[in-house]
Amino acid sequence: MHAIQCQCGQLRAHVEGEGVHNHIVCYCSDCRAFAHFLGRAEQVLDAQGGTEIVQISQARLRFVQGQEHLATVRLSDKGMVRWYAACCKTPLGNIMPDPKMAFIGLIHSALDRKNIEKDFGPVTAWMETQAAIGEPKPVQKGVLPVVLRFIRMSLGARLSGSYKQSPLFNAEGQTIVQAEIMTPTQLNDLKKR
Numbered sequence: 001m002h003a004i005q006c007q008c009g010q011l012r013a014h015v016e017g018e019g020v021h022n023h024i025v026c027y028c029s030d031c032r033a034f035a036h037f038l039g040r041a042e043q044v045l046d047a048q049g050g051t052e053i054v055q056i057s058q059a060r061l062r063f064v065q066g067q068e069h070l071a072t073v074r075l076s077d078k079g080m081v082r083w084y085a086a087c088c089k090t091p092l093g094n095i096m097p098d099p100k101m102a103f104i105g106l107i108h109s110a111l112d113r114k115n116i117e118k119d120f121g122p123v124t125a126w127m128e129t130q131a132a133i134g135e136p137k138p139v140q141k142g143v144l145p146v147v148l149r150f151i152r153m154s155l156g157a158r159l160s161g162s163y164k165q166s167p168l169f170n171a172e173g174q175t176i177v178q179a180e181i182m183t184p185t186q187l188n189d190l191k192k193r
Contacts, residue, residue: 002119003112004061004092006085007043011066011092015056015106015119020153022055022146023120026105027138028128030075031094033190034082037073037182038089041193043109049133052108054120055150057157058095058166061104067167072179075187081179083168085110099173102163103153 004013031051035044044051071086074097083092083104093106108116125142132138157163170176182190 002115004106004110005112006066006069006088006090006092006110008085008088008090010087011069011085011090012064014062014064016060016062019057019060020149020156021120022125022149023053023116023123024055024125024127024142024146025050025052025123025138026127027051027130027132029131029191030079032131032193033075033187034073034091034094036190036193038084038091040089040091040109044091044107047134048138049131050126050138052116052123053094053105054108054111054116055103055105055146055153057153057162058102058104058168059157059162061167063167070177072175072177074179074181076184077181081168081175083177095168095175097175099166099169100158100163101154102157102166103150104168 002015027050032049035041069085069087072081072083074081080094081097082094090110091107092110093104095104125146126138126140129138129140168175
């Protein structure tokens with residue numbers, strides 16, 4: 001069981017059991033914009049603007065307290081649903097808006113830092129490196145194994161029906177919290193940072 005907690009401690013959750021997962025660093029401008037939106041860039045991004053993420057099946061996620069503090073934002077009306085704790089603006093994770101794509105990319109700043117490698121192994125992929133800040137850019141690697149594990153995770157959840165056990169979607173397939181959708185101007189301003 002891996003602990004998840006917002007910065008102020010009002011929201012707590014954990015990852016149950018074992019299963020397929022990915023441990024990556026993503027350098028995309030959307031992940032960077034999310035960190036800036038929350039005012040958490042210093043806690044979330046590495047020196048080149050990367051976000052360390054652990055992808056797991058949503059069915060393994062369990063909230064213990066503070067679920068009322070959950071909030072979401074989408075960078076566009078077609079973008080990922082990005083979850084955070086409204087109490088202290090701690091980023092939690094990213095999901096697709098389709099409940100059948102049953103993974104969540106948990107952001108390291110809400111995870112138990114001293115046990116990330118023990119529970120999920122070392123980072124095995126560096127993605128979207130062309131969007132990294134500065135030179136030289138990090139080398140992109142490990143993408144194919146990440147994609148294959150992602151397919152295995154998503155397909156497994158669909159075939160087993162475990163995608164219906166997500167704590168982030170209701171029975172009608174809607175997220176349990178309505179997402180704020182950024183305007184193109186808001187997103188553009190965040191991406192300039």
